[in-house]
Amino acid sequence: MKVVFMGTPDFSVPALKAIAGKHDVTAVVTQQDRPKGRGHKMQFTPVKETAVELNIPVYQPRKVKDKEFVEILRNLKPDVIVVIAFGQILSKEILDLPKYGCVNVHASLLPKYRGAAPIQWAVIDGEEYSGVTTMYMAEGLDTGDIIDKSVVKLRDDETGGSLFDALSQEGAKLIIETLDKLEQGTAERTKQDDSLSTYAGKITKELGNIDFSKPAVEIERLIRGLNPWPSAYTTLNGKTLKIWKAKVEEGSTDKAPGEIMEVSKRGIKVATGENFLILQEIQLEGKKRMEVSAFLNGYEINAHHLGD
Template identity: 45%
Template sequence: MRIVFAGTPDFAATALQALLATHHELIAVYTQPDRPAGRGRKPTPSPVKQVALDAGLPVFQPDTLKTADAQQTLAGLAADVMVVAAYGLILPKAVLDLPRHGCLNIHASLLPRWRGAAPIQRAIAAGDTETGITIMQMDEGLDTGAMLLKKATPIQADDTGGRLHDRLARLGGEAIVEALTRLEQGRLAGEPQRHEEACYAHKLTKDEGHIDWHQPAEVIERQIRAFDPWPGTYTELDGQRLRLHQAHVVPGTGTPGTVLRRERDGIDVACGEDALRITRLQLPGARAQSVNDLINGGKPLLLPGQELR
């Protein structure tokens, strides 16, 4: 089949690489315009654009697909199907209707759970035990289209947002290849979503990384894992922002935010329920380090009785 691919970040680049390994014909790639990045703030191609250029594929980077010119260009490609993964632009109905088989989306959740921008992190933070990939027939709604294929994966107790992202990216590549095979064979059937069961995965913000020590330790531990590597989680001590990278739940009681214990195996902080043992953290202007290294450095931080906010 003649495929147009639309995507932008690493998650989408993994799917594009999977499609390049098939017998299908990738005729064009759509991705967002280059954005400033790095210390020099130079315009930088997206991960998808880089994969496309390495493969010698034509790349289109319109600011919108709502104009007649953009739609005419896409129509001229005469695609059988458009595969979309974390593209970042709205596809109007005119675009959805252009390919012969419409537009298929690779979504990183088991729909209808976690529609929206941040399904991977929201699933971990909510304590879900399972997530996965849904290949969906796109319609005008937000992740509301018919479900064509699902692949599930368990959420492990030590999964971070980054680790689960990478696993789902690989699973997404496998799923879209299988879905296209079924589509070729005429056996890719859609299942309507139960809209009443849907929940929304709001876009992540940096402010969400601030830890509320009145929450149960279990909730905070999931927050730390879910928001690693971005936006990260942090707390404040005497006006300094400390980033937390690894922690686990331990027994303990006290005023929420109070340091209960400081030993080489971790720093215990009282929470609204139980306590959190911090094992890896990052001081301002420094790299992430273990609590053992922090103690070896001789800094009198996070001592019993000190309060985190």
């Protein structure tokens, strides 16, 4: 099949490699290069880096809907356009262009978790399962008919980062299965039940600000869901304290949420709205990320409360 691949971040790379190993990827479309780091040096997107390695022509339109670029797509005559975390909305003109349509790989079990951040929210919300869905793209946000799904069980220690990696690999496998079905004429269409949909909104840095009045189990999930970005945090003696790992300990107290109950090598025990949270891996502003046991070797915690 002649495939045009649209994607931008690391998440899309395994799928691009898998498709290129089996089909004719005639072009890759990705977001424009952006300046990065202190020197503001222009940096390729991860998908562009991979396309260059694979000798696939790369297009980086400012707007994929522009007439000039739609004409380029038309001239490429793709059988299918595969879209994975591209970052731009496609016009109906593009959606109708390929023989087999435009197929999206989405990192959730649709119709649940439509939107920008399905991976992090699955962890934050305490879902038992997540997965990837391939679907025919429609004009709405993640509303197209479902083709295939692949289910992944979340581990007890699942983070946003580990689930990202798992679903990225799962998506690469699933898109190959879906393309095979399209070619063989066996791909099914299952309409989404809009009443079952939830919206996974963008993740912001502010979301990581820990509210200790919430139950410890919710805070612990937030910490895992926002690892590695943007991370959950509080303050200690006026400095930002990132929390990378914690566990829940059952118990009750009349102390205020955020109160430090105990400091030991096993962690920093903090009162919450329900049960206790044991902070195990932290990073104080200006310091490296480390286990609490190592942190205590060079820092004495004399504060009584977090988040002041």
